[in-house]
Amino acid sequence: MATKIEVKRKPAQKTQEKNEETKTVYIMGKAHKVPAEATIMGAIEYAGYQIKRGAGCREGFCGACATVYRLPGDYKIYTGLACATLVEEGMWLAQLPAIPPQKAVYDINKLEPNVETIQVLYPEVFRCVACNTCTKACPQDLEVMDYIQAAKRGDIEMLMDLSFDCVSCGLCAIRCPAEITQMNVGLLGRRLYGKYLSKETKQLKNRINEIKEHKFDKEFKRLMEMKKDQLKKEYYARDSE
Numbered sequence: 509m510a511t512k513i514e515v516k517r518k519p520a521q522k523t524q525e526k527n528e529e530t531k532t533v534y535i536m537g538k539a540h541k542v543p544a545e546a547t548i549m550g551a552i553e554y555a556g557y558q559i560k561r562g563a564g565c566r567e568g569f570c571g572a573c574a575t576v577y578r579l580p581g582d583y584k585i586y587t588g589l590a591c592a593t594l595v596e597e598g599m600w601l602a603q604l605p606a607i608p609p610q611k612a613v614y615d616i617n618k619l620e621p622n623v624e625t626i627q628v629l630y631p632e633v634f635r636c637v638a639c640n641t642c643t644k645a646c647p648q649d650l651e652v653m654d655y656i657q658a659a660k661r662g663d664i665e666m667l668m669d670l671s672f673d674c675v676s677c678g679l680c681a682i683r684c685p686a687e688i689t690q691m692n693v694g695l696l697g698r699r700l701y702g703k704y705l706s707k708e709t710k711q712l713k714n715r716i717n718e719i720k721e722h723k724f725d726k727e728f729k730r731l732m733e734m735k736k737d738q739l740k741k742e743y744y745a746r747d748s749e
């Protein structure tokens with residue numbers, strides 16, 4: 509399977525329950541029976557491999573576990589996040605080496621939110637042939653090609669908006685025939701928007717002032733001193749919108 513996942517063989521941790529429903533998946537060319545409801549990441553670990561790299565949040569947010577696979581009798585190459593994609597019968601997972609893409613280095617304070625900035629920092633964007641492969645590869649179902657088209661027009665707001673949920677897994681970039689690094693272009697768009705185009709919010713200003721005035725120091729200290737398990741419990745019990 510997976511980009512950047514390094515696996516190290518270690519003794520199998522569990523033995524298969526007799527009547528448990530299973531699926532067969534191929535990991536490094538070898539067939540393994542794994543629980544039918546397992547994620548790809550869970551299946552690799554169930555098969556006795558230890559994931560040393562290529563995993564982070566394990567909840568579909570960090571983009572560290574980009575994965576490619578094939579299915580039997582199907583010509584397509586599929587992509588997904590290993591922690592959030594369930595196994596399928598006959599799934600063939602392929603290990604890929606890490607291929608960090610080139611990332612433009614810039615000082616956001618010296619840029620302007622327009623198409624010239626895109627031309628200078630990511631000229632490859634203009635090689636886009638609108639094949640839509642990036643959109644099909646995106647495990648977040650983002651309209652990747654559309655945000656690249658927005659970048660070509662210098663529409664920074666749309667570039668920000670359509671790329672907002674990108675987790676930078678890089679699957680779009682490894683499938684792109686024009687060798688664009690879509691996730692980095694999206695990141696630039698969000699930074700430009702945040703710096704130059706977004707409206708100032710009073711609430712944010714107030715909150716920054718409160719932080720500067722040490723209003724939350726006690727609470728930060730309490731969190732920093734917390735044990736990992738306690739912190740986890742509190743995180744999942746938090747109020748969120």
Ligand code: FES
Binds near residue numbers: 568592
């Ligand atoms: S481990 Fe973070 S997205 Fe999969």
